[in-house]
Amino acid sequence: MSAPTLDRPAVDETALQAQFDATIAADHRVEPRDWMPEGYRKTLVRQIAQHAHSEIIGMQPEGDWLLAAPSLRRKAVLLAKVQDEAGHGLYLYSAAETLGADRADLTDRLIEGRQKYSSIFNYPTLTYADVGVIGWLVDGAAICNQVPLCRSSYGPYARAMIRVCKEESFHQRQGYELLMTMMRGTPEQRAMVQDAVDRWWWPSLMMFGPPDDDSPNSAQSMAWGIKRHSNDELRQRYVDMSVPQAQVLGVTLPDPDLRWDEESGHWRSGPIDWAEFKRVISGEGPCNAERIARRRAARDDNAWVTEAATAYAAKHAEGHAGAVA
Amino acid sequence: MSTDVTAEGGHGAVPTGPEVPVEPRPRAVRRDWPLYEVFVRGKRGLNHVHVGSLHAPDDEMAVHAARDLYTRRNEGVSIWVVKAADITASSPDEKDPMFAPSGDKVYRHPTFYEIPENVPHM
8 A cells, every 4th residue: 555645636526426436336325525516415405305394384273283282192202203303304404404504594495485385285284184094094104204315425415314204203103193092992083083084194194205207306316325215116115015004094095096005015095186286386375475474474573583582692792802802 | 207206315305406506605794693512411420422413592401402402301310512613623624744643653452462371450
């Protein structure tokens, strides 16, 4: 092995790219201060930011039931879950900041509609059964998406996802337990659960995104190791997991074409209404405006807290400096 | 169905077309609180380990926020916070020369030395 020479030529972009490619090929992690292609950085900022936004906006549909939870136990559980969603958002903003993004700026972009969040949170929570179904189906779909992201090639993102996944399991289980409790209740309660399943099943399937033959960005994301499985692979995995869970629960999934395919060993679902998906994601879902309005109010109405704490910290720092002198 | 939508991220599909900007915008006046890096000791006997970052107006608030954010499930018995701006790190550009001195000193490892098998406890 030769000693490093002092007059090494300046590293050119080709060498940096080769080093990056080698890191990805070896399935090693890319860390914040490594050189990375601009496209990789942009893709990550966009993906992590919209994931963070989804967690933050995702507090709203369930947060609507905090004051109407049917018991102190359910209220404590729901409060813990909504607090977790805030935490997940913050883990992710933290990861985005390692790429040079500015947290406050990302929030501005969300509020101004220049960055997006998941379409699933644009549906309303009409009854308390929705809280259970969100835990079971929506968080279940999130787990399917997120578990492979724990092996994402960007270190800070993968580490954030590990924390998130540990906590999502609680979310799904509390939801399923809530639904089991309701299914043991009155006919009205069972009907509420079925109604909630009817409304959330298809939007949950849409959470995995467009079919593979209509998802042109996936190939690059998979080549970069940001994404590990295709949309349809994950959706299939989710359907296979959910059907037996629905059977145990005693609800019917609202898909007349759903059938067991002996040959492949998979549950096959019917066609997804992608027109609805497109409508909701482009702003015409039932709650898009309401979600953003509330996020905007949270930023603007609480700005005085940020300012007051900043002023207090500045004053305190002055006093401290004075005491030392 | 447009082709500018993907399901990246944990919570599902979002648009990704060229009209969706991604570049962080440089901010002239920083409105946010300073960035703190957070380190947590998982339990007695372990080192503090970096877990992430957060924004807080001052050191004390940073510790409180770190507790709420990073130890909601008994993940820690001790927390350190330090302003990110106060951390000095080795530069990735000089990664090779920086760590080269340890790379060629194989004699610092016990496996460098051959000891006969009949020598016990070594």
